Amino acid sequence: MTTLPTIAPERLPELLRAMPKAELHIHIEGSLEPELIFKLAARNGVQLAYPSVEALRQAYAFSDLQSFLDIYYAGASVLLQEQDFYDMAWAYFERAAADHVVHAELFFDPQTHTDRGVAMATVMAGLHRACLDARTQLGISSALILCFLRHLSEEAAFDTLAAALPFKDQFIGVGLDSSELGHPPEKFSRVFARCRSLGLHVVAHAGEEGPPAYIWTALDDLKVERIDHGVQSIQDPALMARLARERVPLTVCPLSNVKLCVYSDLGQHALKHLLDAGLAVTINSDDPAYFGGYMNENFVQTFAALPLDAHDAYRLARNSLEASFVDAATQAGWIARLDDCFASFR
Ligand code: ADE
Ligand code: ZN
Numbered sequence: 585m586t587t588l589p590t591i592a593p594e595r596l597p598e599l600l601r602a603m604p605k606a607e608l609h610i611h612i613e614g615s616l617e618p619e620l621i622f623k624l625a626a627r628n629g630v631q632l633a634y635p636s637v638e639a640l641r642q643a644y645a646f647s648d649l650q651s652f653l654d655i656y657y658a659g660a661s662v663l664l665q666e667q668d669f670y671d672m673a674w675a676y677f678e679r680a681a682a683d684h685v686v687h688a689e690l691f692f693d694p695q696t697h698t699d700r701g702v703a704m705a706t707v708m709a710g711l712h713r714a715c716l717d718a719r720t721q722l723g724i725s726s727a728l729i730l731c732f733l734r735h736l737s738e739e740a741a742f743d744t745l746a747a748a749l750p751f752k753d754q755f756i757g758v759g760l761d762s763s764e765l766g767h768p769p770e771k772f773s774r775v776f777a778r779c780r781s782l783g784l785h786v787v788a789h790a791g792e793e794g795p796p797a798y799i800w801t802a803l804d805d806l807k808v809e810r811i812d813h814g815v816q817s818i819q820d821p822a823l824m825a826r827l828a829r830e831r832v833p834l835t836v837c838p839l840s841n842v843k844l845c846v847y848s849d850l851g852q853h854a855l856k857h858l859l860d861a862g863l864a865v866t867i868n869s870d871d872p873a874y875f876g877g878y879m880n881e882n883f884v885q886t887f888a889a890l891p892l893d894a895h896d897a898y899r900l901a902r903n904s905l906e907a908s909f910v911d912a913a914t915q916a917g918w919i920a921r922l923d924d925c926f927a928s929f930r
Contacts, residue, residue: 589930591894600883606687606904609835614871615676624662669710677718683879708751728755734767757785764794769802776806791816818854828862833907837870850889866904
């Protein structure tokens with residue numbers, strides 16, 4: 585869209601909710617709402633450490649990434665059967681559709697499940713079936729990205745890749761998540777090289793809590809196509825210049841960053857500075873069941889806290905569509921819908 589229509593500031597939340605967008609940073613295990621955790625626990629006979637939904641929700645007060653991960657992995661322990669993985673992903677897709685997400689690339693953490701004795705085939709079948717139904721029943725396009733847990737060894741990542749390869753047509757890429765500090769990207773250089781040689785897309789969490797050096801090595805050693813989070817790049821002008829020049833997408837998760845104490849409040853978030861410096865910033869929900877909101881909540885709260893306008897809304901939505909791993913013709917169709925949406929707010 586060459587010239588954006590003038591949009592009254594009071595209509596901005598409505599526009600943010602209505603505009604078509606892609607979600608590129610959602611851990612599907614982080615979409616497990618407490619109600620569904622309790623339902624699956626009862627269905628599977630799993631004993632939880634909390635007596636009620638309310639007690640579990642009250643435990644969602646985090647001081648850093650690790651304090652969250654401890655509860656997040658405990659929550660995932662209720663996932664045992666194919667139908668559990670399906671139900672979790674389906675619940676996410678219903679919420680994403682309501683937020684006008686047209687395309688979602690879902691992270692999943694197979695090691696969290698296979699290390700408990702759940703078969704890779706069970707995980708893949710449930711998630712893949714939900715993706716197929718999301719397309720036919722909700723009109724949402726989606727893809728799966730397998731994440732390696734970085735607190736585990738590279739050898740364990742190689743084993744996980746081997747277990748997943750029989751299902752290679754059901755995921756489009758690999759990522760790197762879990763405890764960042766002390767586990768730099770270069771720990772996984774060889775397994776990422778192998779994944780690239782297999783034609784998989786590669787992304788990695790870097791610069792969430794970790795230093796800018798981790799973003800440099802994610803780019804140079806892992807050769808990632810997108811950086812997940814990446815907000816610590818704000819500390820390194822040379823890195824910011826490179827990210828802007830190469831248009832490396834950053835999948836930023838504002839509510840997550842506040843819940844995990846990366847920022848004291850949304851008003852302190854670096855998102856606007858990164859966007860204005862020319863970086864390909866996108867907004868995403870990360871672990872929405874734990875961090876207080878799905879896509880539209882992230883957009884609306886971030887715009888309420890920072891000096892962002894309709895032009896920024898357009899840039900963020902368009903960046904998300906262009907940073908997705910779908911073909912250019914499909915992206916162009918979504919961008920045309922985005923343009924129509926903005927035109928309808930004239
Ligand atoms: N796994 C789930 N959410 C995560 C996050 N925000 N950072 C790293 N690993 C994660
Ligand atoms: Zn994440």
